[in-house]
Amino acid sequence: MDATTFQVEWQSENDVLRHFPQEIIAVAPIPDSARKFLFEAGLPWEAAPYLSFGPISLEWLQPDRVAGYYGIGSDGSGNPLVIAGDGVVWMLDHEADRRTFVNSSVEKLADCLLAYRTLVSETIATGGDDAFLDGFVPRDVREVFARSAQSADPPSLEVGTFWQGELSSLADSDS
Template sequence: MTIAEIKEYWSAQGQPTSTFSSIQLPDADLSSSTRQFLEEAGLPTDAAPFLSFATQDNPPYLVSTQYDFLPASFKRYVCIGSDGGGNPIVIDSLTQHILLLDHENDFVVQYMNSSIWQLAEALIAYCEFGKQTVALNGEDAFLDANFSDELFADLRLKLLTIDSAAFTENTFWAGELQNLLANREYYRTESGT
């Protein structure tokens, strides 16, 4: 996807993206591609699955400035958001990979995506899955995990195509897909369908 396509997509969802000047970005070895994304495309403030991202009022920062007790190796992580549990979503400035740091488990690293560009595409694929689920099954369908096997398979294929590395064991997106299936089973059991 292009910068314009990303911005247009989120604007159409009523979620304009937040971009940052080079002055607002922390002093880290971010690649020119990553910097370009943050300066020109940006991410929405909020996106499914329960993710929040940096805004003009809360720009990206070095994780080591927020959590000064962490080892020096954490100076390479630039925080760009968090999940619903408050775990930082970061860019690893050495690899440009997007990671989740589990703040309740000694900041253990969980892989999300190979780059911020792939994260952006994955977020859009997940948003489209939610929209299609609601369109087919009603307003509460996405929250109630009322999706078809076909929609799920389509989401899985899209995410795999976007970033196959995001589907190795214990990765964020692999875990999210497992959560979707577990939630669907739970709601089906609860409703008796």
Template sequence: MILPEEFNDKWDIKNNGPLIKVNSKDLSNLNFSNQLKEFLSVGGIPETPPPYLELTSSEAFLRPITDTFDMPEEFRKYWFLGSNGNGDPICIVEDHEHIVFLNSSDQYKEVFINSSLNQFAECLLSYSLMIDKAIEINGEDAYIDNDIPDSTLNWLRKEIERIDSKSMEDECFWSFEIHNLCES
């Protein structure tokens, strides 16, 4: 699993955008593990990473989703991180710190992304590296045109499987994302 400092060093801010870091004092009273708190304060999370995610630094960031959106109380266990390309909320599940999104077109059904914030960040890093590899091989518009070599997609699939095998199960975010890249 990637360490916060390692992620911070490997994330290419120039090409992939800034990292959001949370002041450790702002995290001290939250009921999260020290590992998660350290990742948020030292490593940070990308603000607008591919694939079309928007992780926000607004007031809504890292609060129970029910404090920001009009949602039933049973959603209080979800802590808001941002949204995916469809506008579905990406959250940390309070009790086990999994990263999920809530599918707004399916009654906010929970869709698994990663087992931890560290693994989520590492998958985002691998996805960004996949884009870089595709561009290197097939030119500047390779990702936009979905002209990604099979070898590069296979590399990404193996990388995400290595990082967090659960994230590649059917009906999970990363499995779906890679499937879409392969089908287009």
């Protein structure tokens, strides 16, 4: 997904994007395509599942763990979301020495964020205001998300990835 398309689609529901300042990302050790996307479109201030975005410092982590990464946000547990020098988006576990694959690129992250937002919206439309928070995500809604994520970024749903973990943690209202 290109920056303009993401920007239009994300803002279509009056959700706000945070643009990354060009002077900050100009020195980030990331591919030009990621730099351009972050500057032109940005990422949501907040997005399900409990993610927040914006330039973040990684100085509080061990230097050998963060070399070559650029912090773009965090999850609800404070684990940094980062872009590596090859453009891959990772989540760094701040308590353990491990990282979790999120997406192949920031553009593919944008695709998955939009698909997950649709999952949340459809869950609420089907089950009511508390359905998503209560974990009652219908099977067909989960399957639509899985197909969207698979189409956008096949590795994002492999075992042990961020999106696969999120998908497997959602309860089925039919069970």
